[in-house]
Amino acid sequence: MSDLCDEREAAFATAGLGSEAAAEVTAGDAAAGWAPDAPLIAHRTTWQEVWTRLRRDRFALVGLAAIILLVVIAVFAPWIAPHDPTAQFDEGLTMRGMPVGPSGQFPLGTDTLGRDLLSRLIYGARVSLVIGVLANGFALVLGVVFGLTAGYFRGWVETLLMRATDVMMAFPIYLFAVALVSVLRPSLGILVLVIGIVYWTPMTRVIHGEVLSIREKEFVDAARLTGCTSVRILYRHILPHLVAPIIVYTSLGIATTILFESTLSYIGLGVQPPTPSWGQMISEGQAYYLSAPHLVLYPGLMIMITVLAFNLVGDGLRDAFDPQQRRR
């Protein structure tokens, strides 16, 4: 920070000479006059800089740790989970058919069918993460490609893409998803596809709007003048300015997507039982929320932690991608 201040002062010193004196300053003199001892900052790649800035953000680091933990849990589920998540245990139900509470055998208790809740939570992370990340990634790619193309090239391409987006948005998304899933037979891959198709439209709108304003900026004209191709302009000059909306939208989208999956699971069109997913666990447990609140509490908590973690990291990344953040 301090070297920045020094530069500013030096700049002001030059500027403060007054018009007549300043007019005498030739280009060469100005070079000597302005911050002659400005230190050379080593060249770093964008990702190095992003990491440097992200490292200072405690909340983002916590979020990142949580995500890494979740990923580890999901990947190593068979080794971590104490039981088979689909196995129904006789001792997992009381004599009257109620789920049992926490015990040595079932650390978080069991669900209504006598299955180990902890194991189901651990395996549920797989579905939720895969859906959250892949479906969002799919929506993101579609949204960015369509939004960039429509916003930059304008003309009939824009009309076509944006009107198609409007048509898509006019559909009731649940009805649309239900129709698609029921025709295509539910599976994880189909779910990712369907959720992606449903969620690309708002992303396209957001990106399109941003591109419309950025393409009119003078630095884009300057890039065109230096002989950049359209692809280079889009990639090097416009896309970096879209990082903030993309990250914010994606981190919010991951939450929405996980919940969307649970909704689909609830009506039986999501992940098919007995494969566990958090959303499905909530919908199965909600009938018992008074007598066995842990059935909804734990999966709900997991969704919340996941969503929060992605939001924290998203927030941190958005700031870290902005070079106008203080350099330390």
Place this chain on the structure above:
Amino acid sequence: MSGAVSGAVSGAVGGAGSGVSAPAARATADVATSPTGGDALIAVEGLSVHFPITSGIIFRHKVGAVRAVDDVSFDVRKGETLGLVGESGCGKSTTGRAILQLVRPTTGRVLYDGADLAHLGGGALRRQRRRMQMIFQDPYASLNSRMTVADIVGEPLKVHGLRDRSGCKERVRELLQTVGINPNTLNRYPHEFSGGQRQRIGIARALAVEPNFIVCDEPISALDVSIRAQIINLLQQLQREFGLTYLFIAHDLSVVRHISDRVAVMYLGRIVELADNAVLYGEPMHPYTQALLSAVPIPDPEAEERRRPVVLQGDVPSPADPPPGCHFHTRCPAAQTGLCDLESPSLAEVRPGHWAACHLITAEDYPHIRAGEDDLAVVADGPPDAWPGDTRSDHSGDGAALDGPAGGGTPPASGGEQA
């Protein structure tokens, strides 16, 4: 100070002479348009840029057009600085952008060294872009805030494959040195620089491809007054050093006077007058130019007291619906009904090297508007000999008219800004 500064101008001109070669042509396109001398680097012929006004959501249809630039012809000679002045919205920036093909001309040709740019596309145009660059008005908007200085200045080198990786870095340092930026700052971001420094970086980017022709689109209007003179001097120094040709767009009349060899005045999409710097400022012929110049404050209290500006009535008409005939007739103090509001005057060479688009200048009973040093007033029905041609032409040189004693090298700081 003024010595160094005006030396820069004449040095750059290299004796381009006072208007021997004609500007491109008159309004009608069928007239021979090639300039007489072989020294025109850029020839603009019948350039028009119309922005369509559209309506409808799915099926867009044109309901009108904003005639930002309307049939403009001129040329820019090798090594000169052609000033282009006019009010906001008169189309001067659009003209500059159309020359560089940032905005595609609706009609007309832009010849660079004899080759038409308006019909070049894709790769051919990208290759030509090495020859022409632009310095932008807003140094905050014209540099990509997410790129380092090295990336910004080095990008043209990469795009055109002018240097390899290590040569690129070396060249960037060299360019930064040239424009007066400490080369050690090359890995910094634009927001770490002041406005003047950013403008220098923009200039370095423009120089990277070693262009011959640079459009300076109001390069100093967004800068602090104290920085302006530095940038102007830098531009002049670079012109001398690299033999650059400038199209200098500005609304600040004193800056244009300082830097230009010839000056073109635009009004509502058309060029109304074009002449050598000294001639235009000394003996403006077009009523609009006269009014424009009379509005410049004189940095001398006594002269300023005597200055009587020609205050134009009304507003600039909308370029979407320009008035018929001469675009200026709605506000012209000397307009004649039946002539000016019907027929559009073409840019004609009134005197050698002095072009103006006004019916009344060539008419016998020209009601003169005298642009005197002391009394700049409209003499509505004055006798023909009231035209100060004889007396004025004697000292048509520098400092004769509006800027008063401080004339020659008035820095923009004290010259004031003309809206």
